[in-house]
Amino acid sequence: MKEFDEYLSMVNEAIANLRLPSEPSGLYDPIRYTLDCGGKRLRPVLTLAACEAMGKEPMAAIHQAVAIEIFHNFTLLHDDVMDNADVRRGRPTVHKKWNEETAILSGDAMLTTSSMLLGIKAGERLSQAMELFNGTAMNIYEGQQYDMDFEHRLDVKVEEYMEMIRLKTSVLLGCACGMGALMADAPFETQVQFFNYGVNLGLAFQLQDDYLDTYGDPATFGKAIGGDILNDKKTWLLIMALQEDTSGTIKGLIGDNSRPEEKIGTVREIYNKLALPDRIHELIRAYIDTAISCLDHIELMPEARAFFIDLALKSATRNK
């Protein structure tokens, strides 16, 4: 097994060597811009690591790893159009820097590019790889749809929310892990355990994201704090507060952004009173424990096991 950063270098090198056509530049420049964005590259690293953990060279899964990363960036690109977001990772979003048509079309081309990469050197695993990849993609669209549906609802249940983030965010981490195992010809049962590890990691990851958006340090988190609160975003925190805040204060603040700083402060106070920061961390820890327990069902060398445990623990305590 290698360090996270070594897998990361492999991914970044493969992305730098993609050699997209130069023309029409209106189609390909925004793709280059999007892929040049940095980002954690957590998903493709998981693919390479899972592949190596199952006894194959990590580079055996490099095309599938990059396919998943490009797919992930495609979803961000189209989500930014749908959410009308101006900034992504500190830079203007594609539809702001270019325009909406460009963002739609370049996103489509990224989705097809990811499908092309998926097939490279997949051999007899191609059919299974496509099923895993396409099934995951459909889940992600469903998750995004539920997320948009929740905007218009005040009665979202916490189980609905967990199912939404499972679809929208977590299955792609599961897919990334399962894909690595598949490319290493691991038994199907092992692929499933890797998939489940990734899904639980993803749930923990998203809940930590929710936490950081309200409680993070803006300097390390890299964006303004309280965005979810101002957008009345139905996060785990808000859903729990809507359910438990008998004073009705939270409900009264929905849609009211007349005093933004005060709103963030008030909502945060209610969260604190309900002990939500502690409770969300308990929940995150439970998902991390579940993720780690999936590893028990996989025959892993100690250093591989340590890699995935370490990654899970770091995800639960990350501050950016």
Place this chain on the structure above:
Amino acid sequence: MKEFDEYLSMVNEAIANLRLPSEPSGLYDPIRYTLDCGGKRLRPVLTLAACEAMGKEPMAAIHQAVAIEIFHNFTLLHDDVMDNADVRRGRPTVHKKWNEETAILSGDAMLTTSSMLLGIKAGERLSQAMELFNGTAMNIYEGQQYDMDFEHRLDVKVEEYMEMIRLKTSVLLGCACGMGALMADAPFETQVQFFNYGVNLGLAFQLQDDYLDTYGDPATFGKAIGGDILNDKKTWLLIMALQEDTSGTIKGLIGDNSRPEEKIGTVREIYNKLALPDRIHELIRAYIDTAISCLDHIELMPEARAFFIDLALKSATRNK
């Protein structure tokens, strides 16, 4: 070989039996709406016919045929957002009936659905089918990008225009034909000839579309005549006129929609004076001849040959 309408029934039945999930309805209802639109279904019929012409049951290619039809409808859906079109086949477009986010996300889901269908019962042809399909998709995005680029240019050359419609429209007909041959395990050379037949058919088809938009009978064509002229769309007709109209009248009318009916009349008169209606039909006929000559390189039963010749001739003379 069967009649066009028999293949059409197979396609329509397969689409009706797709069984998309019911929830989230915000994602899947627009897909059902889009696929329920009618449309010529020319592409999937070509796939089934090419498969049968190469000696296999047409239903051996049904999933791939439907994949191509869903892909085609996905491109229309996203194009309508990019072009801000209100009406498609006499009904409100998805982004008008729902909203833009829905149109983007449902389109994405259609693209992935088409990729899923492509893999069903493809067996050992899967890798080749994906290459043909994804390569075609990339061409189509490139064509759409060029089409959008042309909006801002007055100096588009006719060769650039032909390359644009080859990419945006024609290769998908080529892909549809080639896919049918592939699914029947026809030799690669035969697949290429079928592909080329489809591409030339597609060029003729698009030029006839350009002609009908200006000279069609609104009652049979199904939409208002002169839309391309009012949008200053760089069609073959406008590009030739911009090049040959030494009076400068055409150039002066670009961007000027103060008197729409008069503009349509004036532009049409210039087209007539330059004999463009006759000349575009010569060109269409030349592409049809090229399409038919591709069939000479394929070992075809007489009735299969007749089917594809008939289809080509009808495309060149269609009035809707």
